Amino acid sequence: MTTHPLQNNAAVRTHPVLRGLITGAWLGWQIESNWAQPFLFAIYAVARPVASALIIVVMYNVITNGATQEPLFAYIFLGNALYILVSNVVNGISWAVIDDREHYRMAKQLHTAPMSYYAYLMGRGAARIAIGTISTVITILFGLVAFQLPIQWAAVDWPLFIVSTAFGLLAMQGIGLILGALTMQLPQNMWFIGEGAVAAFFIISGAIFPLDVLPAFVRPLGFFYPVTYWLELARRALLGSFYPAFPTLAAYDNTTLLIALIALSLTIFGGSYAIYRWSLHLAKEKGRLDMETSY
Amino acid sequence: MSVITERTPAAPTAPPISGSIRSTERVHKATGASLFWRGMWARAYPRLIGTQRDVGWLVSETLLPLLATFAYVYVYIATGAPQEYIGFAVMGGTATAFWLNILWSMASQLYWDKDDGNLELYVISPAPLTSILMGMAVGGFVMAATRGFSILIIGSLLFSVSYEIANLPLLLAVFFFTMAALYGMGMMMASIFLAAGREAWHLSNMLQEPIYLASGMYFPVKALGALAATVSSALPLTLGIDAIRQLIFDNQTDIGWLPPETSLLLLIGLSVLFIAGAHFSLKWLEMIGRREGRLIERRK
Numbered sequence: 359m360t361t362h363p364l365q366n367n368a369a370v371r372t373h374p375v376l377r378g379l380i381t382g383a384w385l386g387w388q389i390e391s392n393w394a395q396p397f398l399f400a401i402y403a404v405a406r407p408v409a410s411a412l413i414i415v416v417m418y419n420v421i422t423n424g425a426t427q428e429p430l431f432a433y434i435f436l437g438n439a440l441y442i443l444v445s446n447v448v449n450g451i452s453w454a455v456i457d458d459r460e461h462y463r464m465a466k467q468l469h470t471a472p473m474s475y476y477a478y479l480m481g482r483g484a485a486r487i488a489i490g491t492i493s494t495v496i497t498i499l500f501g502l503v504a505f506q507l508p509i510q511w512a513a514v515d516w517p518l519f520i521v522s523t524a525f526g527l528l529a530m531q532g533i534g535l536i537l538g539a540l541t542m543q544l545p546q547n548m549w550f551i552g553e554g555a556v557a558a559f560f561i562i563s564g565a566i567f568p569l570d571v572l573p574a575f576v577r578p579l580g581f582f583y584p585v586t587y588w589l590e591l592a593r594r595a596l597l598g599s600f601y602p603a604f605p606t607l608a609a610y611d612n613t614t615l616l617i618a619l620i621a622l623s624l625t626i627f628g629g630s631y632a633i634y635r636w637s638l639h640l641a642k643e644k645g646r647l648d649m650e651t652s653y
Numbered sequence: 654m655s656v657i658t659e660r661t662p663a664a665p666t667a668p669p670i671s672g673s674i675r676s677t678e679r680v681h682k683a684t685g686a687s688l689f690w691r692g693m694w695a696r697a698y699p700r701l702i703g704t705q706r707d708v709g710w711l712v713s714e715t716l717l718p719l720l721a722t723f724a725y726v727y728v729y730i731a732t733g734a735p736q737e738y739i740g741f742a743v744m745g746g747t748a749t750a751f752w753l754n755i756l757w758s759m760a761s762q763l764y765w766d767k768d769d770g771n772l773e774l775y776v777i778s779p780a781p782l783t784s785i786l787m788g789m790a791v792g793g794f795v796m797a798a799t800r801g802f803s804i805l806i807i808g809s810l811l812f813s814v815s816y817e818i819a820n821l822p823l824l825l826a827v828f829f830f831t832m833a834a835l836y837g838m839g840m841m842m843a844s845i846f847l848a849a850g851r852e853a854w855h856l857s858n859m860l861q862e863p864i865y866l867a868s869g870m871y872f873p874v875k876a877l878g879a880l881a882a883t884v885s886s887a888l889p890l891t892l893g894i895d896a897i898r899q900l901i902f903d904n905q906t907d908i909g910w911l912p913p914e915t916s917l918l919l920l921i922g923l924s925v926l927f928i929a930g931a932h933f934s935l936k937w938l939e940m941i942g943r944r945e946g947r948l949i950e951r952r953k
Contacts, residue, residue, distance in 0.1 A: 402859050409862040413871055414728065420876045421734045434728070461768075550713035557720035566724065567731035 378473035382481020386454065390489050407442045407493040408500055414438050414566055415505070426505045433604060435507060436593050437565035439497040444530055444563070444585050445556045446490030447483050451534030452541040452552030454482035459542075465648040476634050479538050483531045509596050518612060519595035525616075525623040526588030532627035533559075539630070539637035545646055565589055568604035580606075584622035587615045682779075692780030693788040700758075700792025704799065714796075715803045718753065722746025722808055725871045737902050738872075740816070743808035744901075745870035747801040748894055751835060752864060754797035756857040759839030760846045762789055764853040772847075782939060783932050786843060790836040817903040823913055824900045830920035831893025837927030838889060844934040848941075868894060873908040882910050889923050892916040 370376045391399055418431060425431065459465040469475055501507040537555055541548050562569070562580040569580045580586045590607045607615060641647045683691050704710060725742040763786075766772040775785050808814065818824055846853040867881070868874065868890040874882045875895075885891040896916035899909040911919075941947075 402855055405859050406862050409866040413725075413862065413866050416866070416876050417725065417728055417872050418732060420872050421729065421732045421738065430732070546707060547709050547713045550717065554713065554717055554720065557717055557724070560724050561720060561727065567727045571727050571731045 374472060374474045375477040378475065378477030379481040379484070381473060382454075382478035383484040384481070386450075386482040386485025387488060389457070390485055403489065403492050404496050407439070407497040410442070411435060411438055411497050411500065431505070432507050432597055433593055434566045435501050435505065436498070436596060437563075437589055439494055439501065440589055440592055441560060441563065441565040441585075442494045442497060443487070443490040443527075444559070446486045446493070447527070447530040448534045448537065448559070449552035449556045450486030450490075451479050451483045451531075451538035452555075453549070454479060455538045455541040456548055459648060460650055463648075463650055469647060475638075476535070476631060479535055479634075480531060483534050486534075487527060487530075510598070513598055515595040515598075518616075519592060522588055522591035522595065522616060522619060525619050526585065526592070528627050529584035529588065529619070529623035532623065532630040535630035536626070536633050539634040542637050542641040543644065543646060545644075545649060545651060559583060559585065562586070563589060564604055564606055569606040570604075582622070584619050584626060587619035587622070591615050591619065688780055689784040689787075692778075692784030693791060695780070696785045696788025697792035697795075698788075700789070701795055704796055711799065711803070714750075715800045715807075718746050718749045718800065719804050719807060721749065722804060726808070726812055736814070739812050740809075740814040740902055741873070741898060742871050743805060743812060743814050744894065744898060745865070746808055747805040748868070748870050748890060749865070750801035750804055751797045751832070752868075752870075752890060753861070754793050754800075755835055755839040755842070756860055758793045758796065759789055759836065760842035760860075761853050761857050763843045763847040764849075767847065776939075782935050783840075786840040786931060786935065789843070790840055793839070794832060794836060816901045819900050819903075820913075823917065824897065827893060827896045827900065827913060827917050827920065830917060830924050831889050831897075834889035834920050834923035834927055835893070837924055837931055840931035841927050841934050844931065844938045848938055864888065864890070867891065869910075870894060873898070873910070875908060875910045886911070886919065887923075889920060889927075892920050892923075896920075 370380050414434060415426070418434060419426070422428065422431075458468055468478060498507070498509075502509060533555070534552075537552050541551050544551065560566075561572070562576065562583055563585045564580055569577050569586070572580070587607075590604070591612060594612060638647075682688075722742055722745065725745065726739050729738045729742055763772060766775065775782060809816075846856060849856055865871065867877075867885040868888050869877065869882075869885070870890070873895070874885060874891055877885065882891070892911065893916070895910045896913040899913055
C-alpha cells in the first residue's frame, strides 16, 4: 500500500490527532476500494443501494398501483437513499475495530503507534462517508431518472442542505465512534453492535415511514436521534419546504429542527470521546484490546 | 545373549508377539459412506453445540433480521396495505435468516477457514471435502432454522398475522426442497468464494439486498414483471417463497407467480443441480488449488 502525500506533511507527522485522522481515512479508503478491479467495485457501490431502494419502490408500487408522483413516494425514496450514508458511517466505524482486531490482527500496532486511535477511527469513518456519499448520490440520480423525483436543482435550499448535512455527519461520526468504542470491549458477537444499532435506528429515524405509525412508547426515541432531524431537513432542502412532509415534524420550522440537530450532534460527538476513554480503559482491564477470537 | 537379556529386561506390559507385528487391538477406520457420514457430523458438531453454548448468539442473530422486518412491516402499515402484506414481510424476514446463513456461514466459510488455517486441516484429513461442506450445511440449517422460526413466531404475534395452510404435505415438500436447493447453492458458492479470495467478503455483502429484491422476499415476485420473475426463478428462494406464500395465506393464489406444484418440480431439479454442482466445483477448485499451490495460501 502506498502512503498518501499528506501523511508526509510535516504538520501531520508531528501531530498525533492529524496523523491518526489522515492515516485512518487513507487506510479506510484503500481497504474499501482497493480489493477489486474498478469495474467490480463500481458494481458493488451501485448494486446494493439501488437494490435496497428498489425493494421499497416495488413494495410501494404494489400497494399504491404505481403512484410514484405522490409526495409520500419522494419522501420515502429520499429517506431511504440518505440513510445509506448513515448505515455506512455508523456501522463502518465499529467494523473498523473488528477488522483491525480480528481480521488484520493489527490492533496492538495501532494502539502503540504514535497517533490518536480515536482520531484514527474518525478517519476510518471519513472513508466510509466517501463510500456512502457515492452510493447515496447514485441512488438519488437513479430516482431522478427512473421515477422523476421532484428535485429542482435551482430551487434546492443549498445552505440548509449543507449546514444540516455537516451536523448530520458530525452526529453520525459521534454515534459510530460510540459504537466503535463499545465494540472494543466485546469478546463475542461484536459485529452485532453496529449492525443492530443501524437496524434499530432505521426504525426510529422516520426514513421510510413517519414515526406516527410506530407504537406510542417507541415514538419518543426518534426525537432523541439526531438523524431524524437531519433526514427531515435534507428532504425539505432538496424537495422545497412547500413540499408536504411526513406529519411527525410538519409542525416545526426549519430553524427549530436545525437547532435540535445541532444540539444533539454536539452532545453526542462530545460524549463519544468520554465513552471512548472509558471503553478503552475497560478493554485494557479485561485484556480485550487485541483479543483474537476468530468468532 | 543371556547377559544382554539381564541388563535390558523386556517391558513388563509388552504383549506377546504372535504372527504379525501389532502391539494393540486393530482400530476400526471409517471408509466410504461411513467416513462421509462421520465427517459430516464432525463438521456440523461445532455449529450445533456452539449455538447451545452461546445464547447471546441467538438473541443477536434473531434480533437483527427482526428489526429489518419491522421496518418493512411499517412501510406497509404507512401505505395502508392489506393485512396479508404484513404477513409477507414477516415471511420475508424469516427467509432472510436462511439467506444470510447461506452467504455468511456457507459461501464465505471456506474462505474464513483458509484464513484461520482450518482448510489445510480439512484437506489433510481422510474425510472428503464434500462431507465437510455437507456438515456445514446441516449445522448451518439448524442455526438458520432457529433464527428463522423465532422471527416468524415473534413477528406473527406482534403484528397479528394469521395463516391458513391449504395443503400441508405440499407445504412441507416445498420447504424441504427449497432448503435442499438453497444449501446446495451455498455449498457450490463456498468453492466459488474460496476462489474469489479476499473479494469473498464483498461478494457476500453485494448479494444481500439484490437477492432480497430479485427473490421477492418482501413483496410478491410477480410484481417484478414476467421477465424478471422468470430470471429470478433460478434462485430457490424465489420459487420457495412464492409457493409457500400461496400455501399459507388464504385466497392468495392471484399473487402467485407459479402454481406451487410447478415450483416444487423446479425446486427438485435445482436441488439436484446445485448439490452436483457443489461436488464438481469443489473437486475442480481442489485440483486447481493443488496444482498452483494456492489451496492453503493466505495472502489472497
